[in-house]
Amino acid sequence: MHSYFTSFKKAQILDNRYNEISKFLHKTPVLTSNSINTEVGSSLYFKCENFQKSGAFKMRGVSNAIFELVKNRGITKGLIAHSSGNHGQALAWAAKKHKIPCIIVMPENASEFKKKAIRAAGAKIHECESNIASRISSVKKIISKLGFTEIHPSNQPSVILGQGSAAWELLKYCKSHNINLDFIGVPIGGGGLAAGSCFSVAIWNKLHGTSTKVFGAEPTGADDAYRSLKSGKIERNENPVTLADGLRTELGDVNFPLIQDLIHSIYLVSDSEIINGQIKLIERLKIMIESNCSPPFSAVQKNKDDFKGKKTGIILSGGNIDLKNSKWFIENKKG
Amino acid sequence: MHSYFTSFKKAQILDNRYNEISKFLHKTPVLTSNSINTEVGSSLYFKCENFQKSGAFKMRGVSNAIFELVKNRGITKGLIAHSSGNHGQALAWAAKKHKIPCIIVMPENASEFKKKAIRAAGAKIHECESNIASRISSVKKIISKLGFTEIHPSNQPSVILGQGSAAWELLKYCKSHNINLDFIGVPIGGGGLAAGSCFSVAIWNKLHGTSTKVFGAEPTGADDAYRSLKSGKIERNENPVTLADGLRTELGDVNFPLIQDLIHSIYLVSDSEIINGQIKLIERLKIMIESNCSPPFSAVQKNKDDFKGKKTGIILSGGNIDLKNSKWFIENKKG
Numbered sequence: 115m116h117s118y119f120t121s122f123k124k125a126q127i128l129d130n131r132y133n134e135i136s137k138f139l140h141k142t143p144v145l146t147s148n149s150i151n152t153e154v155g156s157s158l159y160f161k162c163e164n165f166q167k168s169g170a171f172k173m174r175g176v177s178n179a180i181f182e183l184v185k186n187r188g189i190t191k192g193l194i195a196h197s198s199g200n201h202g203q204a205l206a207w208a209a210k211k212h213k214i215p216c217i218i219v220m221p222e223n224a225s226e227f228k229k230k231a232i233r234a235a236g237a238k239i240h241e242c243e244s245n246i247a248s249r250i251s252s253v254k255k256i257i258s259k260l261g262f263t264e265i266h267p268s269n270q271p272s273v274i275l276g277q278g279s280a281a282w283e284l285l286k287y288c289k290s291h292n293i294n295l296d297f298i299g300v301p302i303g304g305g306g307l308a309a310g311s312c313f314s315v316a317i318w319n320k321l322h323g324t325s326t327k328v329f330g331a332e333p334t335g336a337d338d339a340y341r342s343l344k345s346g347k348i349e350r351n352e353n354p355v356t357l358a359d360g361l362r363t364e365l366g367d368v369n370f371p372l373i374q375d376l377i378h379s380i381y382l383v384s385d386s387e388i389i390n391g392q393i394k395l396i397e398r399l400k401i402m403i404e405s406n407c408s409p410p411f412s413a414v415q416k417n418k419d420d421f422k423g424k425k426t427g428i429i430l431s432g433g434n435i436d437l438k439n440s441k442w443f444i445e446n447k448k449g
Numbered sequence: 450m451h452s453y454f455t456s457f458k459k460a461q462i463l464d465n466r467y468n469e470i471s472k473f474l475h476k477t478p479v480l481t482s483n484s485i486n487t488e489v490g491s492s493l494y495f496k497c498e499n500f501q502k503s504g505a506f507k508m509r510g511v512s513n514a515i516f517e518l519v520k521n522r523g524i525t526k527g528l529i530a531h532s533s534g535n536h537g538q539a540l541a542w543a544a545k546k547h548k549i550p551c552i553i554v555m556p557e558n559a560s561e562f563k564k565k566a567i568r569a570a571g572a573k574i575h576e577c578e579s580n581i582a583s584r585i586s587s588v589k590k591i592i593s594k595l596g597f598t599e600i601h602p603s604n605q606p607s608v609i610l611g612q613g614s615a616a617w618e619l620l621k622y623c624k625s626h627n628i629n630l631d632f633i634g635v636p637i638g639g640g641g642l643a644a645g646s647c648f649s650v651a652i653w654n655k656l657h658g659t660s661t662k663v664f665g666a667e668p669t670g671a672d673d674a675y676r677s678l679k680s681g682k683i684e685r686n687e688n689p690v691t692l693a694d695g696l697r698t699e700l701g702d703v704n705f706p707l708i709q710d711l712i713h714s715i716y717l718v719s720d721s722e723i724i725n726g727q728i729k730l731i732e733r734l735k736i737m738i739e740s741n742c743s744p745p746f747s748a749v750q751k752n753k754d755d756f757k758g759k760k761t762g763i764i765l766s767g768g769n770i771d772l773k774n775s776k777w778f779i780e781n782k783k784g
Contacts, residue, residue: 143478149569164735234484393772400499400737400768433735437728 115375116368118271119313125321128314131178132279138177138211139279140166144287144427147398154414156421159293160395161284164403164433168235171280171431172204172267175306178276179265180208190214192262196242196249198224199360200432201267206235217262219252221245227436268304269366278310284427285318285326295326296424299410301431302330302339302373302380303361309369311429312376326427327378331409333388336362340380342370357385360406360432381413388412395430402433450710451703453606454648460656463649466513467614473512473546474614475501479622479762482733489749491756494628495730496619499738499768503570506615506766507539507602510641513611514600515543525549527597531577531584533559534695535767536602541570552597554587556580562771603639604701613645619762620653620661630661631759634745636766637665637674637708637715638696644704646764647711661762662713666744668720671697675715677705692720695741695767716748723747730765737768 122128145160163171183190192215195205202218209216216237220229221244232239242252256262266273281298288295298315302308308330315328332339333356341349348370354362365373383391391412392405407430414421414428457463480495498506518525527550530540537553544551551572555564556579567574577587591597601608616633623630633650637643643665650663667674668691676684683705689697700708718726726747727740742765749756749763 169735396737397770397772400504402731402735402737435732437732 115371116271119275119372122275122313123317125317128282128317131275132282135174135177135181135276135279136283138167138181138208139173141283142166142280144284145399145401150394150398154421155418156414156423157425158411158414159284159288159295159425159427160399161280161427161429162401163280163429163431164401164407166432168200168204168207169432169434170200170204171277171307171429172200173208174279175267175270175273175276175310176201176204176208176265178279179270179272180212180214182272183263184212190263192216192260193265194219194253194256194262195265195267196220196253197267198228200434202237203228203231203235203434205265206232206237210236215262217256217260219249219256221249225436231434266366268306268363269368271368274306274310274369274372275313276310277307278314280307280429281311281328281427282314282318284429285315288425288427289322293425294324295427297327297329297378297421298427298429299329299331299413300429301358301361301406301409302332303336303358303406304363305339305365305369305373307429307431308339308377309372312372316376328376329378329410329413330373330380331383331413332380333358333361333409334382334384337382338364339373340382343374343377343380346374356388358388358406358409360404361409381409381417383409383412383416387416391415401430402435403430404432404435407431407433450706451606454610454707457610457648458652460652463617463652466610467617470509470512470516470611470614471618473502473516473543474508476618477501477615479619480734480736485729485733489756490753491749491758492760493746493749494619494623494630494760494762495734496615496622496762496764497736498615498764498766499736499742501767503535503539503542504767504769505535505539506612506642506764507535508543509614510602510605510608510611510645511536511539511543511600513614514605514607515547515549517607518598519547525598527551527595528600529554529588529591529597530600530602531555531588532602533563535769537572538563538566538570538769540600541567541572545571550597552591552595554584554591556584560771566769601701603641603698604703606703609641609645609704609707610648611645612642613649615642615764616646616663616762617649617653619764620650623760623762624657628760629659630762632662632664632713632756633762633764634664634666634748635764636693636696636741636744637667638671638693638741639698640674640700640704640708642764642766643674643712644707647707651711663711664713664745664748665708665715666718666748667715668693668696668723668744669717670720672717673699674708675717678709678712678715681709691723693723693741693744695739696744716744716752718744718747718751722751726750736765737770738765739767739770742766742768
């Protein structure tokens with residue numbers, strides 16, 4: 115475990131930090147559905163990060179990272195990240211809120227929908243080639259030229275800690291409603307949400323004498339975390355194939371040790387299971403979620419016996435969909 | 450105005466009734482969006498009846514109708530309605546809650562999705578031919594045979610009064626947040642929601658000395674209310690053509706006088722304006738709404754100047770969508 119996390123092992127310090135950053139966040143609702151519970155034979159509590167500012171949990175990590183920057187070093191010259199998705203959008207909005215200049219490096223072929231959202235948040239877009247090498251070198255160049263600070267989407271300690279606030283908030287909500295969660299499920303992409311949840315839930319368990327377990331869920335076509343957990347070292351996603359574009363990313367050296375030590379299990383779900391889960395959630399909860407969101411719910415649907423009669427929190431990670439061009443929309447057109 | 454409404458002109462009696470039926474309803478949230486407000490140049494408050502029990506405001510009218518039946522005559526032998534949509538679903542759920550048998554008359558070609566929802570609520574489906582004459586005669590036959598009580602979706606006084614509770618609840622919410630609404634917008638189909646809103650808002654205005662105005666919005670392809678308001682008599686929708694299938698219905702002799710007396714204006718919106726409004730609401734609010742829902746928002750988008758700088762409540766009427774087969778989904782496939 116990265117040394118950054120040491121001081122936050124004291125529950126009071128962690129709670130204080132989460133209270134600090136909550137000023138920049140929405141307190142997202144927890145939804146339930148009797149009909150879904152009847153179908154899966156257990157009780158599910160959906161933490162709606164699709165209603166979070168910028169439409170995804172990513173705002174949590176970004177808020178904690180910026181909070182530390184501002185606190186420790188004063189206002190930075192600017193913030194930068196390469197992202198074609200929710201992290202870029204969250205960073206752009208948070209930077210605007212703090213009146214810090216922001217540049218998002220995006221592949222030139224990123225969708226206009228995403229570019230529009232980033233620009234609407236007041237950030238500048240720097241276009242690069244559509245490969246990871248070009249993304250990284252573009253970021254490096256801008257940093258050396260402008261002295262901007264990079265905020266990594268999933269492998270930076272402060273970002274990981276921030277993501278853990280969703281599970282913490284869910285546990286607080288459940289405690290105040292006398293609900294003792296057996297599990298909390300999260301999707302695994304880059305591993306930031308999973309690692310942060312593992313950490314915050316472990317601290318919560320120690321404080322309250324509870325034993326809530328975190329499980330992850332990944333697309334079969336991007337199963338690096340599943341394989342990494344088995345082999346004990348970070349495995350790559352050579353050619354990820356999944357419609358859940360936010361989950362094609364890979365674990366990093368900061369988040370993997372937390373996941374390795376603390377996660378209960380990782381489930382794999384196919385793209386069609388992801389779509390079916392997504393459609394069921396949209397139809398029953400009447401909320402919009404993206405496909406990156408549904409793996410933990412799809413895992414519960416697929417493995418009902420593992421959760422039978424239990425209480426399970428599900429972190430619905432985001433709801434940013436370009437309805438006219440989204441993958442799941444296109445997939446469904448064929449059906 | 451039908452004599453039924455006379456006693457409810459006392460605000461306290463109306464409020465008491467709404468409190469009684471609220472026990473059978475969800476208190477639905479009111480959502481706002483800074484980005485939408487910026488775009489339209491006014492402040493919008495979305496009352497989310499898509500989160501209502503059974504997924505639509507229809508549960509309100511049904512709850513009031515059943516409340517009166519149970520109160521006045523004891524448990525009825527059973528409830529019946531012809532409906533291929535949200536009214537049938539609401540009646541089925543409410544009947545189940547009160548342990549009253551329920552039959553929904555549906556055209557044989559109604560979608561499996563809708564039939565499934567009705568059956569899931571424990572009601573029996575009686576299939577009839579796909580025309581209004583067959584629907585009505587089927588209901589009559591069952592009533593004469595079984596002595597069931599019909600609950601009409603939009604032209605029954607108790608149903609209309611119940612629908613008015615959504616606007617009343619919205620006004621209460623706004624008052625407690627120091628928001629003085631200039632307008633409340635509703636879609637117009639059969640006219641029950643519009644008439645109920647007109648009535649409850651008028652009573653609210655009298656009580657509080659406010660002047661909130663109700664406006665309706667209809668598809669251009671089913672503009673009977675717009676034409677009726679002009680001509681001063683109920684006009685028919687001979688061949689309604691709109692993807693908003695819940696708005697193809699016509700006004701009735703109980704709801705029209707209320708609308709005629711009390712509504713401020715009726716806007717017309719095209720199907721493409723309806724879809725664009727629907728997509729914007731889904732993308733920004735991250736909630737699922739049906740196309741029947743979006744006309745009042747589409748009307749604000751289209752007529753920004755009429756609402757400039759004002760505060761407008763919008764009743765989002767429902768969120769029941771068969772994602773794989775819905776009209777707007779299919780429309781978008783072509784786009």
